Amino acid sequence: MAERARVTPLRREPPPRTPSRESLPAEPLWREVLGERLRALRLQQQETLGQTAGRAGVSPQYLSEIERGRKEPSSEMIAALAGALGTTLTGLTEQVAGDLRRQQGAATSRAHGPVALALAA
Amino acid sequence: MAERARVTPLRREPPPRTPSRESLPAEPLWREVLGERLRALRLQQQETLGQTAGRAGVSPQYLSEIERGRKEPSSEMIAALAGALGTTLTGLTEQVAGDLRRQQGAATSRAHGPVALALAA
Numbered sequence: 444m445a446e447r448a449r450v451t452p453l454r455r456e457p458p459p460r461t462p463s464r465e466s467l468p469a470e471p472l473w474r475e476v477l478g479e480r481l482r483a484l485r486l487q488q489q490e491t492l493g494q495t496a497g498r499a500g501v502s503p504q505y506l507s508e509i510e511r512g513r514k515e516p517s518s519e520m521i522a523a524l525a526g527a528l529g530t531t532l533t534g535l536t537e538q539v540a541g542d543l544r545r546q547q548g549a550a551t552s553r554a555h556g557p558v559a560l561a562l563a564a
Numbered sequence: 565m566a567e568r569a570r571v572t573p574l575r576r577e578p579p580p581r582t583p584s585r586e587s588l589p590a591e592p593l594w595r596e597v598l599g600e601r602l603r604a605l606r607l608q609q610q611e612t613l614g615q616t617a618g619r620a621g622v623s624p625q626y627l628s629e630i631e632r633g634r635k636e637p638s639s640e641m642i643a644a645l646a647g648a649l650g651t652t653l654t655g656l657t658e659q660v661a662g663d664l665r666r667q668q669g670a671a672t673s674r675a676h677g678p679v680a681l682a683l684a685a
Contacts, residue, residue, distance in 0.1 A: 472639035518593035
């Protein structure tokens with residue numbers, strides 16, 4: 444894919460500014476975490492795909508693809524879905540940030556479990 | 565645009581689940597706040613568009629459009645840009661959430677200034 448990071452060092456790269464990410468498990472993609480959170484909000488409100496999609500002005504099939512992280516929703520669509528689910532872009536982004544932080548924490552403790560526990564002790 | 569929210573009530577809508585948003589100023593779009601944050605991170609590191617774009621594998625022109633909220637970056641691109649700026653999707657999303665929250669606070673106090681001050685007193 445043309446959009447993936449393509450690091451072709453033509454000259455010396457600056458030193459990494461964060462702790463080596465090689466040791467950390469890969470992060471999920473934005474659309475994946477966003478989709479999961481949208482699905483969680485919809486289920487929390489006990490709504491069908493059709494109900495939420497109807498208020499956001501999209502097809503249930505399209506919403507389903509967004510929820511599964513298969514489609515990249517536009518910023519306008521994200522705003523419409525937030526509104527349809529009774530929240531705002533601010534609220535939604537905060538929730539996604541929290542989900543990412545929790546997933547990162549869980550993945551890190553899986554990857555470094557006994558070491559992390561030993562260090563914490 | 566086909567993706568804009570198109571609310572065509574065919575039956576009675578459920579009551580709003582959040583305080584009326586009509587009284588609040590409109591939120592910015594995800595790509596706008598994201599673009600501004602990416603630009604702030606790049607400038608903080610005193611980098612040119614070309615330097616950051618080079619590490620992320622995109623053209624400086626494309627990065628400039630993303631920074632100005634004109635292009636909708638894919639999730640892969642967001643991850644690449646976060647990495648090129650020495651952060652992660654988690655860190656970036658948390659910063660965007662904070663920016664949105666601050667903008668909302670500022671907009672609300674502009675809209676309700678004297679009332680908010682009176683209530684806070």
